[in-house]
Amino acid sequence: MAKGDHLFDCYAPPPLEFTRGDGAYLYTHKGERYLDFIAGISVMAFGHSHPKMVQTVQEQSEKLWHLSNLFRIPGQHDLANKYCEALPWAGKVFFTNSGAEALECAMKTARRYHFSKGTPERIDILSFQGAFHGRTHATINATGNAKYLEGFGPALPGYVHLPYNDHEALKEAISETTAAILVEPVQGEGGLRPLPEACLRGLRELCDEHGILLIYDEVQCGAGRTGKLFAYEWACGPDGLGGHPDIVAAAKGMGGGFPLGACIASEKAAAGMVPGTHGSTYGGNPLAMAVGNTAFDLMHEDGFFDNVTKVSNFLKQQFEALKDEFPDVVDELRGKGLLCGMKLKKPAKDVKNLALANGLLAGTAGDNVLRLAPPLIITEEHVREAIDILRISFEAARKMDDFEA
Numbered sequence: 001m002a003k004g005d006h007l008f009d010c011y012a013p014p015p016l017e018f019t020r021g022d023g024a025y026l027y028t029h030k031g032e033r034y035l036d037f038i039a040g041i042s043v044m045a046f047g048h049s050h051p052k053m054v055q056t057v058q059e060q061s062e063k064l065w066h067l068s069n070l071f072r073i074p075g076q077h078d079l080a081n082k083y084c085e086a087l088p089w090a091g092k093v094f095f096t097n098s099g100a101e102a103l104e105c106a107m108k109t110a111r112r113y114h115f116s117k118g119t120p121e122r123i124d125i126l127s128f129q130g131a132f133h134g135r136t137h138a139t140i141n142a143t144g145n146a147k148y149l150e151g152f153g154p155a156l157p158g159y160v161h162l163p164y165n166d167h168e169a170l171k172e173a174i175s176e177t178t179a180a181i182l183v184e185p186v187q188g189e190g191g192l193r194p195l196p197e198a199c200l201r202g203l204r205e206l207c208d209e210h211g212i213l214l215i216y217d218e219v220q221c222g223a224g225r226t227g228k229l230f231a232y233e234w235a236c237g238p239d240g241l242g243g244h245p246d247i248v249a250a251a252k253g254m255g256g257g258f259p260l261g262a263c264i265a266s267e268k269a270a271a272g273m274v275p276g277t278h279g280s281t282y283g284g285n286p287l288a289m290a291v292g293n294t295a296f297d298l299m300h301e302d303g304f305f306d307n308v309t310k311v312s313n314f315l316k317q318q319f320e321a322l323k324d325e326f327p328d329v330v331d332e333l334r335g336k337g338l339l340c341g342m343k344l345k346k347p348a349k350d351v352k353n354l355a356l357a358n359g360l361l362a363g364t365a366g367d368n369v370l371r372l373a374p375p376l377i378i379t380e381e382h383v384r385e386a387i388d389i390l391r392i393s394f395e396a397a398r399k400m401d402d403f404e405a
């Protein structure tokens with residue numbers, strides 16, 4: 001008897017195989033071209049096969065791949081310096097291989113902070129409805145989504161889930177066992193909802209008032225995706241402070257396709273993370289650090305963030321025109337910068353598949369949202385091409401039944 005497929009049945013990809021990528025395009029083995037507006041879920045910030053990224057991997061791969069953290073890795077110091085120089089509040093960095101690991105480190109750091117201050121009872125992480133923080137055991141508990149928790153044993157203590165954007169509920173939930181508030185400045189999986197800038201500043205004040213830590217999950221919305229290094233920076237003054245966190249978890253775009261994440265903390269917040277408290281075999285290895293340094297430098301080249309802002313404004317105008325043209329398909333626009341999309345009145349999954357059939361790769365999110373997260377190097381020409389394909393797809397979607405998330 002045939003044994004069938006040997007992969008865990010966790011994914012159900014379409015019958016399509018890409019063999020090559022170039023900039024904002026992916027190609028199948030038959031040479032069919034697709035415009036990639038999902039970019040490996042907000043990862044391929046510089047597009048596919050960026051020459052400087054390719055060169056970095058080639059050069060570093062001939063020198064040194066991996067050492068483990070038993071030895072000093074200069075690339076870690078270089079990259080940590082870059083992030084801490086860019087972020088005035090930041091003082092310490094731990095490198096990981098993924099977003100979930102960056103969040104594990106962030107939450108451990110917050111609990112250790114209180115432990116080392118003599119208040120070990122402060123363990124609760126407060127998070128919000130619609131959040132997504134990863135798929136490890138701790139991060140599904142922080143996420144709190146019943147769908148991700150079902151069948152994995154009892155929910156862990158120390159995680160408190162609150163309604164989204166309910167200030168009173170949040171104030172009431174803060175107690176003598178609270179360690180930190182954990183939030184995405186722009187919810188990704190939850191449906192591309194940006195938290196108002198005033199809310200981020202309010203969270204900062206609330207945390208200071210109660211002596212608790214503010215953790216931002218910028219795994220999806222960070223690394224330049226909204227036109228600044230981190231999305232929360234839109235809420236800060238010219239000094240980079242005001243809506244700033246004590247800890248930020250980053251990954252996805254910061255490695256431009258190489259598995260790389262970071263937990264970035266203030267000196268104060270990281271005070272409890274002394275030798276022996278945390279570790280990673282692969283985290284921050286020389287190959288990852290070479291790529292991370294190149295990615296950081298590319299993001300900080302002249303005009304990179306400006307392009308994100310300019311192109312995303314253009315994309316938003318085009319979305320507004322589509323919404324006017326298809327009031328029966330588009331419900332509302334969502335997102336910030338190049339993490340953007342539309343809540344639809346037709347099934348977002350079906351519309352995504354229509355776009356795919358017409359040569360555009362998109363994603364879905366949250367409450368029936370069509371999600372776009374293109375490479376950050378796209379031009380207005382790419383946007384026009386995407387909009388043309390969306391228009392064709394919406395024409396077809398028009399004939400489908402309405403859908404309520």
Ligand SMILES: *Cc1c(COP(=O)(O)O)cnc(C)c1O
Nearest residue numbers: 098099100132133134188219220
């Ligand atoms: C993707 C994502 C994660 C998890 O990152 P992994 O690299 O898949 O572990 C965590 N938080 C947010 C906001 C994400 O989008």
